Amino acid sequence: MNFFKTLAVGAFIAASVSGAALAQQATFEAVRARGILNCGVNTGLAGFAAPDSQGNWRGLDVDMCRAVAAAIFGDASKVRYIPTTAQQRFTALQSGEVDMLARNTTWTFQRDVQLGFDFVGINFYDGQGFMVKRSANVSSARELNGATICVQPGTTTELNLADWGRANNIRFTPVVIERLEEVNAAYFAGRCDALTTDVSGLASVRASRAGEANQHVILPEVISKEPLGPAVRHGDNRFADIVRWSLNAMIEAEELGLTSANIESKLSERNPSIQRFVGATGDFGRMLGLDNRWAFNIIKQVGNYGESFERNVTPLGIQRGPNRLWTQGGLMYSPPLR
Amino acid sequence: MNAPAHEAVQAVQSADPPMRPPPMLQTGIVGWLRANLFSSWISTAVTLALAYLLVRYAIAFVDWAFINAVWSVPGQDTSACRAVEGSGACWALITEKHRFILFGTYPYDEHWRPALCCVIFVGLYLISANKRFWRRELALIWLVSLGAIGVLLWGGILGLTYVEQERWGGLVITLVLATFGIAFAFPLAIVLALGRRSTSLPAVRALCVVYIELIRGVPLISLLFMASVMFPLFLPEGLNIDKLLRAQVAIILFAAAYLAEVIRGGLQAIPRGQYEAAEALGLSYWKKTGLIVLPQALRLVIPPMVNNFIGLFKDTSLVLIIGIFDLLNAAKTSIIEPAWQGFGVEAYIKVSIIYFVFCYAMSKYSQRLEAELNPGRRR
Known part of the structure; x- marks a missing residue:
């Protein structure tokens, strides 16, 4: 059995030491040889990565993994x-x-610098915000002076909150509770006036309270930047390029109006950007070491960024907000594919 | 002279009043109630107060769990559940997610494989529990069954599709971790306990003491962290030991240290005379230990040992902190989807029933085993 195979064999270890240096340089070759992409995801976060009732992983981050697999293997699964x-x-x-x-x-x-990773892009712009009860009649976080605020310890959230209070000369009493569900429960039970965590988290907490969702307001202030994105090991530029451009392709496709439903029919479109995108001209796939239909495969099998967002994140009650395309006033911007 | 005396005796005997039943109020249910629940006014008051609370909460529970409960909803539309939130249970969660809770992310169409594995595990437990099967063949049965479980879970041969370990989950992970944990920790613990008591091998003894004290000195959660976070950094890049295996080894090492001390307690309870008698018969160390000392020692420590086993069974749920979907973690994950958020109680009730069944069975079996193996010590 695998169990003992892995445990016992010292020779195996010796053999892989020599292979290890190679693996560092060539994740792409290793993935290709293995025939499957190993993708690290959250153990369960609604909208980003969580198994559904059938045990299939779904979410925005999961779609990122699927996109890379579609680009490399032509098969998102x-x-x-x-x-x-x-x-x-x-x-x-x-x-x-x-x-x-x-x-x-x-x-x-x-x-990015110290831990030896390369972040290749941003697939979700998040930031820390506050939620208060509508009945409290608070319209700005600056009015929270003297309030009690529920927060989770040990996260950047707690530090951001302290920094923000000091910078803006706002005094508050933090109610620090370890577990996410318990922090939320404490807020809904009225133990604190405000709840703070990432805006996406606030929105999903609010959405989960179907009956009383409209009794809570998320304040407009966002006190921290939390750009979430895929990361790869430092120094493996080939693979980093593939992940980076898989994400960019999803964003670019939304800008071009390409969706999983219509991309088939757009194959013959005259628009040169689309021609390059679907691989009819330009040979971009070859440059990445992939099939020229890499981007077509991503959109066909996974969908563009907007589709992925709507499928996974919108049901949580989270607005596109800063995650809209740059053409619509958001921050999602892909360098040109040319 | 004889006759009058005899008559007198008879007279005394006949004067004895006929046996009357004790007063109605002292016997039967009424008597028991009076003696135990209503013996004084304080007792009566307490009884009434508790009875009131019991009835009230029982009614509330029945209301919640059965009468107001929602048993199924169409698809992912949980608005019916939301409507009764607080007053009724949403068993629809279990209806929808029971397969996820039991089997985690294992491919949906292949769920029969982990299900069969669970059945094999339970069958193994039942066979091993029966004294009639305590023969050498049992070891063979175990090997074959564990092989079959491995084949079923991994697949890749016999027409079964290959399923990578990351996708295993739910009850089968809990059973794998607990079964292998107990099966490997037990012999290791015996060796450690014997080593710690060894007088002729000071080096072995020191090693055992250091091992036991070191492992007992840290919480299981830190061992699991070591196994999952630190250990991979020491390995050459490219070599990855399966995450489940790392957790399994950590659990075995941890359980063995605790069990070793339990077994040492049993070894120390064996009177010196037993050792001496065995030596007088000319038995070697291993024969003495295997035939005379261990059988008696292990018998003595059945209750604390089962205590440890039950603890270990539930400790396996700690693997959730390293991202393995055991039974408990699968239940927690089942309520992450937005539609199902907030129905944790239902999921936890289901999981606690499963845990209870296994732990209670272990406890019951150990009581029986104790009675069977220690007839001379029964009091």
Whole structure:
């Protein structure tokens, strides 16, 4: 059995030491040889990565994994989802247990520079916000002076809150509770005046309270930047390019109006951008080391960014907001595919 | 002279009043109630107050769990559940998600494979519990069954599609972790306990003491973190030992340290005379230990050992912190989808029933085993 095979054989270890240096350089070759993409995802976060009733993974991050698999193999289903906890995720990427992380991970300086990862893009712009009861008649976070605020400890959320209070000279009493569900329960039970976490989290918490959803307001202030994006190991540029352009292709497709439903019919479109996109001209796939229909496969099998967002995130009650295309006033912007 | 005396005796005997039944109020249910529940006014008051609470909460529970409950909803539309939230259970969650809770992310069409594995596991437990099967063949049965379980779960041969370990989940993970945990920790614990008591091998003894104290000195959760977060960093890049296997090894090492101390307790309870008698018969160390000491020692420590086993069975749920979908984690994950958020109680009730069945069975069996193996010590 695999169990003992992996445990016992010292020779196996010796053999893989020599192979290891190669693996560092060539994730792409390793993935191709393996025939399946190892993708690190969240252990369960609604809208981003969570198994449904049939045990199939769904979510915005899951679609990111699927897009990369579609680009590499032409088959979005060739993904092995490896659920990772917040503590495990970086080790899993460093040790090669996963090829890429698509695990609602905030792109920060330290993670990019010190931990040895490359963040290849941003697939969700998040930020920390506040939710209060409508009956409290608060319309701005600046009015929260003297309030009690429910917050989870040990996260950047707690630090951001303290920083923000100090910077704006706002005094508040933090109610610190370890578990997410319990923080939320404390807020709904009235133990604190406001609840703070990422805006996406606030929206989904509010949406889960179907009966009283409209009794809570998310305040307009966003006090931190939480750009979430896929990450790969540092120094493996080939693979980083593939992940980066898989994400860009999804964004570009939305801009071009290409969807999983209509891309087949757009194959013969005259528009040169679309011609390049579907691989009819330009040879871009070859440059990535992929099939020229890589982007076509992504859109056909996974859909464009907007479709993915609507399928996964909209049901949580989260607006597109900053995640709209740049043409619509958002931040989603793909460098041109040319 | 004889006759009058005899008559007198008879007279005394006949004067004895006929046996009357004790007063109605002292016997039967009424008597029991009076003696135990209504013996004084304090007792009566407490009884009435508790009875009131019991009835009230029982009614509330029945209302919640059965009368107001929603048993199924169309598709993912949980508005019916939301309408009764707080007053009625949403068993529709279980109807919709029971297969996910039991089998996690295992491919949906292949769920019969982990289901069959669970059946094999339970069958193994039943066979092993029966004294009639305590023969050498049992080891063979175990090997064959575990092989079959491995083939079923992994697949890849015999026309079964290959299923990578990351997709395993639910009850079968809990059973795998607990069964292998107990099966490997037990012999390891015996070795450790014997090693710690060894007088002729000081190095072995020191090693065992260090091992036991080191492992007992840290929580299981930190061992699991070591196994899942630190350990991979020490391995050469490209070599990955399966996450489940790492967790399994951590659980075995942890359980063995605790069990070793339990077994050592049993070893110490064996009177010196038993050792000496065995030596007088000319038995070697291993024969003495295997034939005389261990059988008696293990018998003595059945209750604490089962205590440990039950603890271990439930400790396996800690693997959720390293992202393995065991039974408990699958239940928690089942309520992540927005439509089903907030119905945690229902999922937890289901899981707690499953845990209870297994743990109670273990407990009951150990009581029977104790009685069977220790007839001389029954009090």
